[in-house]
Amino acid sequence: MARKTTPPPAPERHEADSHDLIRVHGARVNNLKDISVELPKRRLTVFTGVSGSGKSSLVFSTIAAESQRMINETYSAFLQGFMPTLARPEVDVLDGLTTAIVVDQQRMGGDPRSTVGTATDANAMLRILFSRIGKPHIGSPQAFSFNVASISGAGAVSMERAGKTVKERRSFSVTGGMCPRCEGRGSVSDIDLTQLYDDSKSLAEGAFTIPGWKSDSFWTVRVYAESGFVDPDKPIREYTKKELNDFLYKDPVKVKVDGVNLTYEGLIPKIQKSFLAKDKESMQPHIRAFVDRAVTFTTCPECAGTRLSAGARSSKIAGKNIADACAMQISDLAEWVGGLAEPSVAPLLASLHHTLRSFVEIGLGYLSLDRPSGTLSGGEAQRVKMIRHLGSSLTDVTYVFDEPTTGLHPHDIERMNNLLLRLRNKGNTVLVVEHKPETIVIADHVVDLGPGAGTGGGTVCFEGTVEGLRASDTITGRHFDDRASVKEAVREPRGALEIRGASTHNLRDVDVDIPLGVLVVVTGVAGSGKSSLVHGSIPAGEGVVSVDQGAIRGSRRSNPATYTGLLDPIRKAFAKANGVKPALFSANSEGACPNCNGAGVVYTDLGMMAGVATTCEECEGKRFEASVLDHHFGGRDISEVLAMSVTEAGEFFGPGETHTPAAHAILGRLADVGLGYLSLGQPLTTLSGGERQRLKLATHMADKGGVYVLDEPTAGLHLADVEQLLGLLDRLVDSGKSVIVVEHHQAVMAHADWIIDLGPGAGHGGGRIVFEGTPADLVAARSTLTGQHLASYVGA
DSSP: OOOOOOOOOOOOOOGGGGOOEEEEEEEOSTTOOSEEEEEETTSEEEEEOSTTSSHHHHIIIIIIHHHHHHHHTTSOHHHHTTSOOOOOOSOSEEESOOOEEEEOOOOOOOOTTOBHHHHSSHHHHHHHHHHHHOBSOOOSGGGGOTTSOOEEEEEEEEEEETTEEEEEEEEEEEOOOBOTTTTTSSEEEEEOGGGTBOTTSOGGGTOBOSTTOOTTOIIIIIHHHTSSSSOTTSOGGGOOHHHHHHHHHOOOEEEEETTEEEEEOOHHHHHIIIIITSOGGGSOHHHHHHHHHHEEEEEOTTTTTSOBOHHHHHOBBTTBOHHHHHHSBHHHHHHHHHTOOOGGGHHHHHHHHHHHHHHHHTTOTTOBTTSBGGGSOHHHHHHHHHHHHHTOOOOSOEEEEEOTTTTOOHHHHHHHHHHHHHHHHTTOEEEEEOOOHHHHTTOSEEEEEESSSGGGOOEEEEEEOHHHHHHSOSHHHHHTTOOOOOOSSOOOOSOEEEEEEEOSTTOOSEEEEEESSSEEEEEESTTSSHHHHHHHHSOOSTEEEEEOOOOOOOOTTOOHHHHTTTHHHHHHHHHHHHTSOGGGGOTTTTTBOTTTTTSSEEEEOOTTSOOEEEEOTTTTTOOBOTTGGGOOBTTBOHHHHHTSBHHHHHHHTSSSTTOOHHHHHHHHHHHHTTOTTSBTTOOGGGSOHHHHHHHHHHHHTTSOEEEEEEEOTTTTOOHHHHHHHHHHHHHHHHTTOEEEEEOOOHHHHHHOSEEEEEESSSGGGOOEEEEEEOHHHHHHHOOSHHHHHHHHHHTO
16 A cells, blocks of 8 residues: 655745835825835836826836935945935835836937937947057047047146156147047038128127127127227228127137126137037027027038048948948948957957847837937937847846837837847836837736826726726726727818928938828838928928927926916916016016025935925915915915916916906917816926927917927827827817828827828838828728738727
């Protein structure tokens, strides 16, 4: 008889293996309402919910912010002094955190010297490669850098030796790769002097036409008028040759004006330093308009736009110099590097080849390394940032992504999904904020926030599996399987916008007629030439209103009321009702609380510790001086009006006793783009990406234009909000406008009257029109990648 054997006891679980959850309890950042969630580690968790529901507040401002704050605290106090100081998020418990790597959609810096190559490690590796095996050898890696100028110098050096002072002659030289003509920018600027001054007037008569140059200013006008180099009472056109040269080109020299020592410098170098050295996008609108008028940029004739000196361009490997390599499409450059067999630099070639292959793998093989980083879209910038993490050996890291499918064609989303799964499978926790069902469906765990936006959101509506989300009665669950149907009847165009021979970037001499008076969608895989066609070929100017994905610039003092111009009619209405100046009702001007200067909070800088922001005790966070709040309009003071939501304010300024037409019109546009829940005084810095883009759209809807050009307006929009956007586009077209949309979202394609599809691939594999016609024809033909994906989307 066989003896019964008892199975060995299961080994006890080690205590170190019990920390498999990231626990968040009592989170109250921004609009989060004391929420608690438990997220599984080493899994892919997707956060969903309408735009403004609190997804970014939970993922970025709570989990990622606390992880980064705690890592920063491990550095010395000296180093922390150079780092951004982060305050602890408002949360009761944050447990089980791991190191967080944030891959967000912040656009890359618009510095003219920043390129795709310098933003990644690719340029640095190429420079080392050319310095090692380039023929002829011209110097170290910095000899191939367009950010390093060639300099040399010589002089006497004094030193103590054996109690005596000895003088020795020393010389030094640095060989850099910067083109001396354009200083590494690739373009040179010519200044139109007629935009700087009126030469029929003298300086005393106010000849300068430069914004901000007032006749009594020490630093600008008076330093010229009283320098002694020119006659202030003589018209500029009558200056002698020497006077004109001193006026326009003189090197900096010290002069005395009213007993004050000032630096006099020729007008042209002064304009170049004060206007041209700055990022144009960060300028105020009237300054930007002046620069556009006064300055013309042309390709540098000396380096042909390569930014590099003749020496750097003379050194070659296999017949190519470093400028040729950077100008190649990255997919081609990867093949070229893969074909180089040089045992002396084998590790470098392997690493460079891996980086370039990562570009291709992530769907950015169509870029080139010399592409300015400021021209990348938000989605492209995010994917460039992903490059350095793809080959990382790190595990047990938390990767945080902000809508990684933004700007991706349905064909490319599958590739992105595979990358997210690869990161997870290496043993990392992946947290993704996302709206697209194609990416939500791959999640191991889903957290749905809502139910609404702003104050109507901030709670957890659902937590669980994708199947559970589908079956739930949340907004996301109800709309998860929504599919738009192809439009049965399309509008008839009223003429066409003719584009002939378009060849911007990768476009191949494209001829196309864009119908007017209808909704036109321009689509195609990422890098196929959509933006080049729309933004590069449609003449911007009279009648064309372009709403791109550029970031909204604004400080914590900016809010929807100031950004849209809504505050002006409100201040005037308050001023008129109370018989006082409008400036009193601005927290940035005379009405500001003197204690906090109109910020509403008092910031205390604690050196390397996180600064503390406390609500101002005098104004209780209302931002205005107490006497200003005694003035009322319709029974409300200015702080109460700024605390209203767009919807409430729309009723308040609507027909009736407090009717203010100008304010009501702006509020109507904000409500039209689905921002009815925003409060008028909410700082711009707290708005989500989708909210900022719609705020920009609402502002541009006031522009007088017949053609609206929109660049991916569905970015950051929840499935439920896309329907509202389509209604807005229809209203624009029905009011007589022509709407051209660059878009990947299938619901927008299905709703179009006319589709222009570019491709068939990206980079030099694209740049051609592969389809023109109605959505129904595109689905029926299934001749392009877009057609195939749209057909499966609508279930045809």
